[in-house]
Amino acid sequence: MSEETINTLGEFGIINRIAEKFENKNESTIKGIGDDAAVIDCGEKYQLISTDCLMESVHFDLHYVPLKHLGYKAVAVNISDIAAMNGTPKQITVNLGISPRFTLEAIDELYNGIKLACEAFNVDLIGGDTSSSPSGLFISITAIGEVDKEKVSYRNGAKENDIICTTGDLGGAYIGLNILEREKQVFLENDKIQPQLDDHAYSVGRQLKPEARMDVIYDLKDAGVVPTSMIDISDGLASELFHITSQSNCGATLYEDKIPVSDKVYKTAVDVFKIDPITCMMNGGEDYELLFTVKQEDYDKIKNHPDISVIGHIQPKENGVSLITKAGNVVPIEAQGWDHINKK
Ligand SMILES: [Mg+2]
Secondary structure, rough: EEEOOOOHHHHHHHHHHHHHHHHOOOOOEEEOOOOOOOOEEOOOOEEEEEEEEEOOOOOOOOOOHHHHHHHHHHHHHHHHHOOOOEEEEEEEEEEEEEEOOHHHHHHHHHHHHHHHHHHOOOOOEEEEEEEEOOOOOOOEEEEEEEHHHHHHHOOOOOOOOOOOEEEEOOHHHHHHHHHHHHHHHHHHHOOOOOOOHHHHEEEHHHHHOOOOOOOHHHHHHOOOOOOOEEEEEEOOOOHHHHHHHHHOEEEEEEEEHHOOOOOOHHHHHHHHHOOOOHHHHHHHOOOOOOEEEEEEEHHHHHHOOOOEEEEEEOOOOOOOEEEEOOOOOOOEEOOOOOOOOOOO
C-alpha cells in the first residue's frame, strides 16, 4: 500500500499527479496544466481558460459570507487568473450544486453578486449547469479571456535581475478571515451578541469582496510593459513566488520593508492576533493581488504607479529564495502556501 494519501500529497501534489497522466495532442494547446490559465491558439490571438470551484465549508462559510458577496468573489477569483496571464476576460460559465435548504431568494442573491461582477469586469455570462446537491453549496466558474500572442505572461519567464513587483497590499484577507472566524465563535456561544466588525471593515472587505486587478493590467498595457512572468496571489506571497522561481528556474530576494501592508492590517495582526504581520503577507491567502516581474529597463514605466510596489529582484537559481528582514537578516523563504485541501 502506498503511504501517500490525498492529505500528504496536498493540492499541488495532486495537480502534478494528474498532469503526469496526460499529454497534449493538439497543436492549438499552447499551455495546459501548470499556469493560472490554459492557453489555446485560436488564430490571431490566444484564448485563455481558467476554472475554479468553491465548496461550502471548505472555501466559504455561510455563517458570515453573504451570498451576494460569494457570487461576486467566485467570479472575481477566476477573472484574477485571466489577469495573471496578462489577458482580458470576455465570458464566464457558472455551474452550481444547490442543496434543498436554499430558497429561491438565496439563489437570486448569489446571482445578484455574479451579475455585479460581470458588470465590474465587463464579461458575459454565457451558460452553465445547475444540479441538486445532497448537502451544501458548490459553485464552479470558468472564465474565458484573450491576449495578444506576444503579450501573454507565463509563470516561467522571469530572468536574472528582473524586478519583482506586487499590486495593492497583502495580508488583509487573512486578517479578515481571522476576524470573521473569531466573531463566528462568539456568536455560536451567545447568539445575542452581534458581531463587532466595524473596526475591521477593510480586512473583512478584503476577505469577502476581493477584486481582480484588471485595472493594473490595463495600466501596464498603457505603459507598454509586458511582465516577464506573472501569477495572482491566491495562496500567499511565498507560495506564489515559488511557482515563479521554480518554473523560471531562478532564485529571488524580497525585502521585508518593501512588501506592502495596510496600517490597519499591520496593527490588527500585532495587537489583536499577536502574529508577525510578515507571516500574514507571506503565507496568508486570498488577497488576489498580482505578483509579477519586469525587466530592469521597464522600471521607469512602473515606478510612479500608486498601486505597484517593487519588492525584490530575481537572482540566479543557486542563490535560492530569501527575504531580507527589516533587521537586515537573510532568511530563506519556505513555500508554505495555503493548502485549501488541508485547511479544515
Ligand atoms: Mg492563480
